[in-house]
Amino acid sequence: xxxxxxxxxxxxxxxxxxxxxxxxxxxxxxxxxxxxxxxxxxxxxxxxxxxxxxxxxxxxxxxxxxxxxxxxxxxxxxxxxxxxxxxxxxxxxxxxxxxxxxxxxxxxxxxxxxx
Amino acid sequence: xxxxxxxxxxxxxxxxxxxxxxxxxxxxxxxxxxxxxxxxxxxxxxxxxxxxxxxxxxxxxxxxxxxxxxxxxxxxxxxxxxxxxxxxxxxxxxxxxxxxxxxxxxxxxxxxxxxxx
Numbered sequence: 584x585x586x587x588x589x590x591x592x593x594x595x596x597x598x599x600x601x602x603x604x605x606x607x608x609x610x611x612x613x614x615x616x617x618x619x620x621x622x623x624x625x626x627x628x629x630x631x632x633x634x635x636x637x638x639x640x641x642x643x644x645x646x647x648x649x650x651x652x653x654x655x656x657x658x659x660x661x662x663x664x665x666x667x668x669x670x671x672x673x674x675x676x677x678x679x680x681x682x683x684x685x686x687x688x689x690x691x692x693x694x695x696x697x698x
Numbered sequence: 699x700x701x702x703x704x705x706x707x708x709x710x711x712x713x714x715x716x717x718x719x720x721x722x723x724x725x726x727x728x729x730x731x732x733x734x735x736x737x738x739x740x741x742x743x744x745x746x747x748x749x750x751x752x753x754x755x756x757x758x759x760x761x762x763x764x765x766x767x768x769x770x771x772x773x774x775x776x777x778x779x780x781x782x783x784x785x786x787x788x789x790x791x792x793x794x795x796x797x798x799x800x801x802x803x804x805x806x807x808x809x810x811x812x813x814x815x
Contacts, residue, residue: 616802625789625805626743639800674743676803686733687803689743 585610588657589675589690597698602662602669604693608677615658616687617650620672629673632658665697701725702790702806710812711780718765719775719809721790731793732773733803734764738786746788749773780813787811 588607596602608615613633618626628642632652643650652658662669672694676687703722711717723732734746749757749764757764765774777784787810791803
């Protein structure tokens with residue numbers, strides 16, 4: 584069983600460019616979460632999606648950031664016009680359900696560096 | 699207000715000894731879940747242990763156990779017989795239910811554990 588797959592693992596962008604991060608959840612999982620981790624910090628919730636729906640985007644910056652989880656294909660986190668402060672590790676996680684002991688299974692993260 | 703508090707930025711332990719990593723939480727929801735994750739230097743997040751708010755007994759998973767004190771709102775992770783491979787960041791997290799029923803995990807800032815030979 585393949586785990587949560589994220590790509591790219593490392594991405595370098597110059598200020599003003601766009602970054603696209605992809606996440607394929609574990610087989611059968613319909614809940615996808617994106618988290619951001621700044622250096623020396625914990626994980627901060629960004630967005631929670633189910634297929635074709637954004638359920639909770641309360642952690643997403645109001646501008647430049649968007650996320651989608653289409654009916655077919657991976658979930659995409661898109662950052663437009665990146666700035667240096669966007670440099671971070673972005674983790675995707677998936678679950679069957681989160682209730683009870685349903686845990687989040689994390690990908691290995693995508694590390695974005697903005698020059 | 700911080701929902702998950704980990705007061706120990708760093709901890710050191712000798713190999714083969716036990717260590718306790720502290721975690722306190724804040725919630726008014728009677729039903730909640732608490733999780734611990736390990737993040738080694740390679741960066742991935744590894745699930746360790748789960749404690750439900752209604753669980754009668756403290757959770758255990760191999761060398762990991764959770765000292766759950768509900769009245770004090772604490773969920774400390776105990777690692778017994780530490781190994782060099784236990785050196786990593788450890789994150790405590792709580793399942794939070796938002797308005798509309800959305801659920802997510804809220805993480806603490808983590809504790810960096812170093813196991814000395």
